[in-house]
Amino acid sequence: MARKSFDLIVFDWDGTLMDSTATIVKCIQAAAKDLGLLVPDRKAASHVIGLGLAEALQMALPGLEAHLYPRVVERYRYHYLAQDQDLTLFDGVREMLADLSQQGYFLAVATGKSRVGLNRALHATNLLSVFDATRCADETFSKPHPAMLQELTRELGQDLKRTVMIGDTTHDLQMAINAGATPLAVDYGAHPIIELNALQPVFTASSVVQLHAWLNDNG
Structure with missing residues:
Protein backbone atom coordinates (compact mmCIF):
# COMPACT_ATOMS: atom_id res chain seq x y z
CA MET A 1 0.00 0.00 0.00
CA ALA A 2 1.35 3.41 -0.93
CA ARG A 3 2.39 5.78 1.81
CA LYS A 4 0.13 8.76 2.44
CA SER A 5 2.85 11.36 2.76
CA PHE A 6 6.34 10.19 3.76
CA ASP A 7 8.98 7.61 2.98
CA LEU A 8 11.85 9.04 5.05
CA ILE A 9 11.46 10.16 8.68
CA VAL A 10 14.38 12.19 10.06
CA PHE A 11 14.72 12.83 13.78
CA ASP A 12 16.72 15.34 15.72
CA TRP A 13 18.42 13.65 18.70
CA ASP A 14 18.73 15.86 21.81
CA GLY A 15 15.36 17.00 23.12
CA THR A 16 13.48 14.94 20.52
CA LEU A 17 14.53 11.33 21.12
CA MET A 18 16.88 11.79 24.09
CA ASP A 19 15.81 13.55 27.30
CA SER A 20 18.95 15.68 27.45
CA ASP A 86 22.87 8.69 32.76
CA LEU A 87 20.75 10.19 29.97
CA THR A 88 17.70 8.25 28.82
CA LEU A 89 15.39 8.15 25.84
CA PHE A 90 11.98 9.73 26.21
CA ASP A 91 9.24 7.24 27.09
CA GLY A 92 7.93 5.53 23.99
CA VAL A 93 10.89 6.29 21.69
CA ARG A 94 12.18 2.73 21.44
CA GLU A 95 8.73 1.36 20.69
CA MET A 96 8.00 4.09 18.13
CA LEU A 97 11.25 3.52 16.23
CA ALA A 98 10.76 -0.25 16.20
CA ASP A 99 7.24 0.13 14.84
CA LEU A 100 8.20 2.65 12.15
CA SER A 101 11.12 0.48 11.07
CA GLN A 102 8.88 -2.58 10.87
CA GLN A 103 6.48 -0.62 8.67
CA GLY A 104 9.30 -0.05 6.19
CA TYR A 105 10.04 3.64 6.64
CA PHE A 106 13.55 4.89 6.12
CA LEU A 107 14.73 6.35 9.44
CA ALA A 108 17.54 8.86 9.92
CA VAL A 109 19.05 11.29 12.43
CA ALA A 110 20.14 14.89 11.79
CA THR A 111 21.80 16.31 14.87
CA GLY A 112 23.95 19.11 16.22
CA LYS A 113 25.98 16.47 18.06
CA SER A 114 29.44 15.50 16.87
CA ARG A 115 29.95 12.15 15.16
CA VAL A 116 31.76 10.83 18.23
CA GLY A 117 28.94 12.07 20.47
CA LEU A 118 26.15 10.57 18.37
CA ASN A 119 27.93 7.24 18.05
CA ARG A 120 28.33 7.12 21.84
CA ALA A 121 24.62 7.78 22.25
CA LEU A 122 23.57 5.24 19.61
CA HIS A 123 25.73 2.53 21.15
CA ALA A 124 24.55 3.35 24.68
CA THR A 125 20.89 3.09 23.63
CA ASN A 126 21.39 0.10 21.28
CA LEU A 127 19.82 2.04 18.42
CA LEU A 128 22.72 1.99 15.97
CA SER A 129 21.08 -0.58 13.71
CA VAL A 130 17.69 1.17 13.70
CA PHE A 131 18.72 4.12 11.55
CA ASP A 132 19.46 3.89 7.84
CA ALA A 133 21.65 7.02 7.87
CA THR A 134 22.78 9.78 10.22
CA ARG A 135 24.32 13.20 9.84
CA CYS A 136 26.18 15.30 12.44
CA ALA A 137 27.12 18.96 12.70
CA ASP A 138 30.86 18.31 12.45
CA GLU A 139 30.39 16.53 9.09
CA THR A 140 28.55 19.22 7.17
CA PHE A 141 26.82 22.59 7.61
CA SER A 142 25.04 23.14 10.93
CA LYS A 143 21.29 23.66 11.17
CA PRO A 144 19.32 25.51 9.88
CA HIS A 145 21.32 25.06 6.64
CA PRO A 146 19.54 22.40 4.53
CA ALA A 147 22.69 20.34 3.87
CA MET A 148 21.98 17.57 6.40
CA LEU A 149 18.63 16.76 4.85
CA GLN A 150 19.93 17.15 1.31
CA GLU A 151 22.77 14.72 2.03
CA LEU A 152 20.57 12.19 3.83
CA THR A 153 18.03 12.07 0.99
CA ARG A 154 20.80 11.67 -1.60
CA GLU A 155 22.44 8.90 0.41
CA LEU A 156 19.17 6.99 0.77
CA GLY A 157 17.78 7.77 -2.67
CA GLN A 158 14.76 9.59 -1.25
CA ASP A 159 12.73 12.64 -2.21
CA LEU A 160 12.82 15.71 0.05
CA LYS A 161 9.13 16.28 -0.69
CA ARG A 162 8.40 12.88 0.90
CA THR A 163 10.67 13.50 3.88
CA VAL A 164 9.56 14.71 7.32
CA MET A 165 11.99 16.36 9.76
CA ILE A 166 11.03 16.06 13.43
CA GLY A 167 12.62 18.30 16.04
CA ASP A 168 12.23 20.29 19.23
CA THR A 169 13.86 23.52 18.04
CA THR A 170 13.27 26.23 15.48
CA HIS A 171 16.66 25.26 14.01
CA ASP A 172 15.21 21.86 13.08
CA LEU A 173 12.03 23.30 11.59
CA GLN A 174 13.85 26.00 9.65
CA MET A 175 16.22 23.39 8.22
CA ALA A 176 13.23 21.40 7.00
CA ILE A 177 11.70 24.49 5.42
CA ASN A 178 15.01 25.45 3.80
CA ALA A 179 15.38 21.95 2.35
CA GLY A 180 11.81 21.62 1.10
CA ALA A 181 10.98 18.85 3.57
CA THR A 182 7.99 18.74 5.93
CA PRO A 183 8.62 20.27 9.39
CA LEU A 184 7.10 18.51 12.41
CA ALA A 185 7.61 19.81 15.95
CA VAL A 186 7.71 18.32 19.43
CA ASP A 187 7.11 20.76 22.28
CA TYR A 188 8.74 18.81 25.13
CA GLY A 189 12.33 19.82 24.29
CA ALA A 190 14.40 22.99 24.12
CA HIS A 191 12.26 25.64 22.40
CA PRO A 192 8.86 26.95 23.57
CA ILE A 193 5.77 25.99 21.62
CA ILE A 194 5.00 29.58 20.58
CA GLU A 195 8.35 29.79 18.75
CA LEU A 196 7.88 26.38 17.16
CA ASN A 197 4.36 27.10 15.96
CA ALA A 198 5.45 30.43 14.45
CA LEU A 199 7.19 28.32 11.76
CA GLN A 200 3.92 26.51 11.00
CA PRO A 201 4.93 22.87 11.41
CA VAL A 202 2.50 20.36 9.98
CA PHE A 203 1.90 19.13 13.54
CA THR A 204 3.20 19.79 17.06
CA ALA A 205 3.34 16.76 19.35
CA SER A 206 3.31 17.06 23.12
CA SER A 207 4.62 13.55 23.74
CA VAL A 208 6.32 10.70 21.93
CA VAL A 209 3.10 8.70 22.11
CA GLN A 210 1.24 11.53 20.36
CA LEU A 211 4.02 11.83 17.77
CA HIS A 212 3.90 8.09 17.10
CA ALA A 213 0.13 8.16 16.66
CA TRP A 214 0.30 11.09 14.25
CA LEU A 215 2.96 9.39 12.12
CA ASN A 216 0.85 6.22 11.95
CA ASP A 217 -2.25 8.18 10.96
CA ASN A 218 -0.60 10.54 8.48
CA GLY A 219 2.66 8.97 7.30
Whole structure:
Protein backbone atom coordinates (compact mmCIF):
# COMPACT_ATOMS: atom_id res chain seq x y z
CA MET A 1 0.00 0.00 0.00
CA ALA A 2 1.35 3.41 -0.93
CA ARG A 3 2.39 5.78 1.81
CA LYS A 4 0.13 8.76 2.44
CA SER A 5 2.85 11.36 2.76
CA PHE A 6 6.34 10.19 3.76
CA ASP A 7 8.98 7.61 2.98
CA LEU A 8 11.85 9.04 5.05
CA ILE A 9 11.46 10.16 8.68
CA VAL A 10 14.38 12.19 10.06
CA PHE A 11 14.72 12.83 13.78
CA ASP A 12 16.72 15.34 15.72
CA TRP A 13 18.42 13.65 18.70
CA ASP A 14 18.73 15.86 21.81
CA GLY A 15 15.36 17.00 23.12
CA THR A 16 13.48 14.94 20.52
CA LEU A 17 14.53 11.33 21.12
CA MET A 18 16.88 11.79 24.09
CA ASP A 19 15.81 13.55 27.30
CA SER A 20 18.95 15.68 27.45
CA THR A 21 17.86 19.33 27.27
CA ALA A 22 18.27 20.11 30.97
CA THR A 23 21.67 18.41 31.08
CA ILE A 24 22.96 20.35 28.07
CA VAL A 25 21.79 23.65 29.59
CA LYS A 26 23.53 22.85 32.89
CA CYS A 27 26.75 21.87 31.08
CA ILE A 28 26.82 25.12 29.08
CA GLN A 29 26.30 27.07 32.28
CA ALA A 30 28.95 25.07 34.15
CA ALA A 31 31.48 25.61 31.36
CA ALA A 32 30.95 29.37 31.54
CA LYS A 33 31.21 29.33 35.33
CA ASP A 34 34.47 27.33 35.21
CA LEU A 35 36.10 30.11 33.18
CA GLY A 36 34.65 32.97 35.20
CA LEU A 37 32.39 34.08 32.36
CA LEU A 38 28.89 35.53 32.51
CA VAL A 39 26.67 32.47 32.89
CA PRO A 40 23.81 32.41 30.34
CA ASP A 41 20.32 31.91 31.72
CA ARG A 42 18.29 28.82 30.89
CA LYS A 43 16.47 30.46 27.96
CA ALA A 44 19.71 31.59 26.29
CA ALA A 45 21.42 28.22 26.87
CA SER A 46 18.47 26.15 25.66
CA HIS A 47 17.95 28.29 22.54
CA VAL A 48 21.28 27.15 21.06
CA ILE A 49 20.58 23.42 21.47
CA GLY A 50 20.56 21.74 18.08
CA LEU A 51 23.39 23.81 16.63
CA GLY A 52 26.92 22.52 16.27
CA LEU A 53 28.78 22.84 19.58
CA ALA A 54 31.19 25.61 18.59
CA GLU A 55 28.40 27.65 16.99
CA ALA A 56 26.11 27.03 19.95
CA LEU A 57 28.65 28.27 22.46
CA GLN A 58 29.43 31.34 20.38
CA MET A 59 25.73 32.20 20.37
CA ALA A 60 25.23 31.44 24.08
CA LEU A 61 28.35 33.43 25.03
CA PRO A 62 28.45 36.32 22.54
CA GLY A 63 31.33 38.74 22.50
CA LEU A 64 33.84 36.32 23.98
CA GLU A 65 37.39 36.61 22.68
CA ALA A 66 37.98 34.00 19.98
CA HIS A 67 40.85 32.25 21.74
CA LEU A 68 38.59 31.43 24.72
CA TYR A 69 35.99 29.41 22.80
CA PRO A 70 38.13 26.23 22.58
CA ARG A 71 38.46 26.36 26.38
CA VAL A 72 34.70 26.68 26.73
CA VAL A 73 34.22 23.69 24.39
CA GLU A 74 36.67 21.65 26.48
CA ARG A 75 34.87 22.48 29.73
CA TYR A 76 31.48 21.75 28.20
CA ARG A 77 32.65 18.33 27.02
CA TYR A 78 34.16 17.61 30.42
CA HIS A 79 30.84 18.23 32.16
CA TYR A 80 28.74 16.48 29.50
CA LEU A 81 30.83 13.32 29.37
CA ALA A 82 30.54 13.04 33.13
CA GLN A 83 26.75 12.79 32.78
CA ASP A 84 25.84 11.44 29.36
CA GLN A 85 25.81 7.81 30.51
CA ASP A 86 22.87 8.69 32.76
CA LEU A 87 20.75 10.19 29.97
CA THR A 88 17.70 8.25 28.82
CA LEU A 89 15.39 8.15 25.84
CA PHE A 90 11.98 9.73 26.21
CA ASP A 91 9.24 7.24 27.09
CA GLY A 92 7.93 5.53 23.99
CA VAL A 93 10.89 6.29 21.69
CA ARG A 94 12.18 2.73 21.44
CA GLU A 95 8.73 1.36 20.69
CA MET A 96 8.00 4.09 18.13
CA LEU A 97 11.25 3.52 16.23
CA ALA A 98 10.76 -0.25 16.20
CA ASP A 99 7.24 0.13 14.84
CA LEU A 100 8.20 2.65 12.15
CA SER A 101 11.12 0.48 11.07
CA GLN A 102 8.88 -2.58 10.87
CA GLN A 103 6.48 -0.62 8.67
CA GLY A 104 9.30 -0.05 6.19
CA TYR A 105 10.04 3.64 6.64
CA PHE A 106 13.55 4.89 6.12
CA LEU A 107 14.73 6.35 9.44
CA ALA A 108 17.54 8.86 9.92
CA VAL A 109 19.05 11.29 12.43
CA ALA A 110 20.14 14.89 11.79
CA THR A 111 21.80 16.31 14.87
CA GLY A 112 23.95 19.11 16.22
CA LYS A 113 25.98 16.47 18.06
CA SER A 114 29.44 15.50 16.87
CA ARG A 115 29.95 12.15 15.16
CA VAL A 116 31.76 10.83 18.23
CA GLY A 117 28.94 12.07 20.47
CA LEU A 118 26.15 10.57 18.37
CA ASN A 119 27.93 7.24 18.05
CA ARG A 120 28.33 7.12 21.84
CA ALA A 121 24.62 7.78 22.25
CA LEU A 122 23.57 5.24 19.61
CA HIS A 123 25.73 2.53 21.15
CA ALA A 124 24.55 3.35 24.68
CA THR A 125 20.89 3.09 23.63
CA ASN A 126 21.39 0.10 21.28
CA LEU A 127 19.82 2.04 18.42
CA LEU A 128 22.72 1.99 15.97
CA SER A 129 21.08 -0.58 13.71
CA VAL A 130 17.69 1.17 13.70
CA PHE A 131 18.72 4.12 11.55
CA ASP A 132 19.46 3.89 7.84
CA ALA A 133 21.65 7.02 7.87
CA THR A 134 22.78 9.78 10.22
CA ARG A 135 24.32 13.20 9.84
CA CYS A 136 26.18 15.30 12.44
CA ALA A 137 27.12 18.96 12.70
CA ASP A 138 30.86 18.31 12.45
CA GLU A 139 30.39 16.53 9.09
CA THR A 140 28.55 19.22 7.17
CA PHE A 141 26.82 22.59 7.61
CA SER A 142 25.04 23.14 10.93
CA LYS A 143 21.29 23.66 11.17
CA PRO A 144 19.32 25.51 9.88
CA HIS A 145 21.32 25.06 6.64
CA PRO A 146 19.54 22.40 4.53
CA ALA A 147 22.69 20.34 3.87
CA MET A 148 21.98 17.57 6.40
CA LEU A 149 18.63 16.76 4.85
CA GLN A 150 19.93 17.15 1.31
CA GLU A 151 22.77 14.72 2.03
CA LEU A 152 20.57 12.19 3.83
CA THR A 153 18.03 12.07 0.99
CA ARG A 154 20.80 11.67 -1.60
CA GLU A 155 22.44 8.90 0.41
CA LEU A 156 19.17 6.99 0.77
CA GLY A 157 17.78 7.77 -2.67
CA GLN A 158 14.76 9.59 -1.25
CA ASP A 159 12.73 12.64 -2.21
CA LEU A 160 12.82 15.71 0.05
CA LYS A 161 9.13 16.28 -0.69
CA ARG A 162 8.40 12.88 0.90
CA THR A 163 10.67 13.50 3.88
CA VAL A 164 9.56 14.71 7.32
CA MET A 165 11.99 16.36 9.76
CA ILE A 166 11.03 16.06 13.43
CA GLY A 167 12.62 18.30 16.04
CA ASP A 168 12.23 20.29 19.23
CA THR A 169 13.86 23.52 18.04
CA THR A 170 13.27 26.23 15.48
CA HIS A 171 16.66 25.26 14.01
CA ASP A 172 15.21 21.86 13.08
CA LEU A 173 12.03 23.30 11.59
CA GLN A 174 13.85 26.00 9.65
CA MET A 175 16.22 23.39 8.22
CA ALA A 176 13.23 21.40 7.00
CA ILE A 177 11.70 24.49 5.42
CA ASN A 178 15.01 25.45 3.80
CA ALA A 179 15.38 21.95 2.35
CA GLY A 180 11.81 21.62 1.10
CA ALA A 181 10.98 18.85 3.57
CA THR A 182 7.99 18.74 5.93
CA PRO A 183 8.62 20.27 9.39
CA LEU A 184 7.10 18.51 12.41
CA ALA A 185 7.61 19.81 15.95
CA VAL A 186 7.71 18.32 19.43
CA ASP A 187 7.11 20.76 22.28
CA TYR A 188 8.74 18.81 25.13
CA GLY A 189 12.33 19.82 24.29
CA ALA A 190 14.40 22.99 24.12
CA HIS A 191 12.26 25.64 22.40
CA PRO A 192 8.86 26.95 23.57
CA ILE A 193 5.77 25.99 21.62
CA ILE A 194 5.00 29.58 20.58
CA GLU A 195 8.35 29.79 18.75
CA LEU A 196 7.88 26.38 17.16
CA ASN A 197 4.36 27.10 15.96
CA ALA A 198 5.45 30.43 14.45
CA LEU A 199 7.19 28.32 11.76
CA GLN A 200 3.92 26.51 11.00
CA PRO A 201 4.93 22.87 11.41
CA VAL A 202 2.50 20.36 9.98
CA PHE A 203 1.90 19.13 13.54
CA THR A 204 3.20 19.79 17.06
CA ALA A 205 3.34 16.76 19.35
CA SER A 206 3.31 17.06 23.12
CA SER A 207 4.62 13.55 23.74
CA VAL A 208 6.32 10.70 21.93
CA VAL A 209 3.10 8.70 22.11
CA GLN A 210 1.24 11.53 20.36
CA LEU A 211 4.02 11.83 17.77
CA HIS A 212 3.90 8.09 17.10
CA ALA A 213 0.13 8.16 16.66
CA TRP A 214 0.30 11.09 14.25
CA LEU A 215 2.96 9.39 12.12
CA ASN A 216 0.85 6.22 11.95
CA ASP A 217 -2.25 8.18 10.96
CA ASN A 218 -0.60 10.54 8.48
CA GLY A 219 2.66 8.97 7.30
